[in-house]
Amino acid sequence: MRDIPTTYDQSKESKIYKLWEESGFFNPDNLSGKPYTIIMPPSNANGQVHVGHALGFTLQDIMIRFERMRGRKTLWLPGTDHAGFETQVVFEKKLEKEGRSRFQMTREEFYKEVWDFVQDYKQQTEDGIRRLGASTDWSRNMFTLDPRIIQIVYETFEQMYRDGLIYRGNRICNWCVKHQTGLADLETEHEERTDPLYYIKYGPLTLATVRPETKFGDTALAVNPKDTRYKKYIGQELEAEGLLGKFKIKVIADELVDKDFGTGVVKVTPAHDAADFEIWQKHSAKGGSVPGGKDEIPGPKQVIDKRGKMDLPNTKYHGLKVAEARKVVVEDLQKLGLLEKIDETYKHNVSLCYKCKNVLEPLIIPQWYVAMTKKFKIRNSKFEISLRDLVVNAVKNKKVKINPIKFEKVLMHWMKNIRDWPISRQIWWGIPIPVWYKDNELKISEASPGEGWVQDPDTFDTWFSSGQWPYATLMALDNTPSNSPLKGGEQRDSPPNIGGARGGINFQTFYPTQMMETGWDILFFWVARMIMFGLYKTGQVPFENVYLHGLVRDKDRQKMSKSKGNVIDPLGVIDIYGNDALRMALVVGNLPGNDLPLSEDKVRGYRNFANKIWNAARFVMQNTEGMDATAQLAPAHKVILKNLDKVTNGTTKLLDKQDLAHAAENLYHYFWHTFADKIIEESKAQLANPKTKASTQLMLKTVLETCLKLLHPFVPFVTEAAWQINHKNLLLVEKWPIKLN
């Protein structure tokens, strides 16, 4: 009998990984067949590898290993993300703890420190990806700040600018006073609060507001045109008593005003309220957005600055924070008899910064925007379409299929109501916007176009660059010489590149990719933008399928968080229970789009399964030594193999349907409760009988090896370890058992 340990030793996993990696089979250059590509969502290089990473890696690795065994030229391209705002927030927290602040540093100092911080985590993340067993092609590893990537991002920016799809707009944005940057709507949260609603007298009228401190920025009062109570005031200029003496204010009519809110009169403060900004645009030629709009009211009057303090020089309110100013203003209004009443029960939604949860201050700050609904002409065609509709059509026509399908609806609904996307951020950690200004001129250029030019101080929203990831990575690998003179500051006069993307062998071979596997929480942030950029830049979708996984929660369905102390460290788990155990725990019972509760018990259960595989293999190998490979199968054993074919077919079908959870569960069940509990148990007597021995041996060996192959994508380590006992080649590239008929 061969001496095989009775327990699967998971400490050998790193050796197995090394064996795979050094074999070269992670690299599609060493594989043949039809390409199958997954671009890994680049992991944020600003923290430890967490169990959410482990989930994504596991699902992607299963798909990749399955397709590789099925004979496809599989590329799984790994990468890490500088993660602009996310990383800057993490880093600023760290500075805060050290009693420092970015506002005491130069931009260069800050950038360098963050760079080193990120490089450190980048290394840790890449180690984590290896330890989690991901069969990625490390020769094609990518980082979002790779100069080749940045180059491509700049080219896209330039193209879109020339197509009129990118513009600089001076309009109201979500401003985070703490982080000192504008944010997209997606980066805001809404919270219902009960705040006092103040009824304030404006001459003969009374209006209700939750923000009395912004009254200094009022440029009009507005009522609903159908409101008979106020008809006589429309168009009138009222004289009113205010905190800074008498003032005049015009009354206008707008449908947006709700007759039933408060008194039916609202103040219009375009500099500090998004709805008011819109009213101003409608009622002013200078508002710009409505051609031929009536020039009824003055423009926005800013009374709050970027730090969230009152900007009213030479008044008692100047320099007060908004919250303090509100108190003082209310007191003063009361003293002057201008405060009619306070409704303390008013409930409304406030917008918060999704990171620091501070109330956002709507401010007018110039930002760069992507025009989502504006039509543009596709190159070499008369066809006009908007970026939004590129995405909508691709999803509608199933050029991109989303699993689970309900997210197609969710995406469509979001796209339908989409507004222009602000892509500039007032942060330092990120890709600088390649725009330079001089007097009233603007040039797109990576480097300074010359004397007197000043660069736009902003950086890109991370999603503007990561949204280009699928083609950018592949094009960067090809490192096709760029025809963009961005570096020199000259303007290119070439048409947009739609449908005629440049690209070398990597791009041509692997684009469009087959699968994008990521979390549903970044469907809008990332997936939608990738589809958009992909179609715009290359004329093709970036991926044919999207698989969206959910959030890994603790055993009580709680979100994992450091403060709750319920965070599961995947690397710690695999040290104790092994990689395969964690992988099974992450995949069984995990349907796309659903959150997954994970417990140590569950992992332990699958550790037992890994050991079961090991021991079944041990039993079969010990009992099939020197077997007669030409033996005839007994009819009973043929039946067993026939049933095994059903398992093979079932697994293949489920994997084709992207139903990894059931594929894993069925295999688990078959292997343990059919193969181990029944087939092996019954084989013991047959092995002891010389008449049935040979057939039994052949049957056992066939079932075992088929199972090892079928199980390999799910539990690659233990299956490879078992396989290696008797084979010189790697299970990694064994042929997938195909029994479909």
Added chain:
RNA sequence: GGAUCCGUAGCUCAGUGGUUAGAGCGUUCGGUUCACAUCCGAAAGGUCGAUGGUUCAAGUCCAUCCGGAUCCACCA
């Protein structure tokens, strides 16, 4: 305000309109040195959220309601 999803065993969830509604974990009982410190066998446990409808047939389709979750959103 708009939208989406979910209510099935103690827990987590499966369940193409068709026998007796399943799995894993947990629970209870029994057995095990013979591949398996990580084993095996068996059992208990369900008016499938409620009501009504379509159908020969409904956990499954439709409507309404109740309960829960989530996403989006410029109403002061």
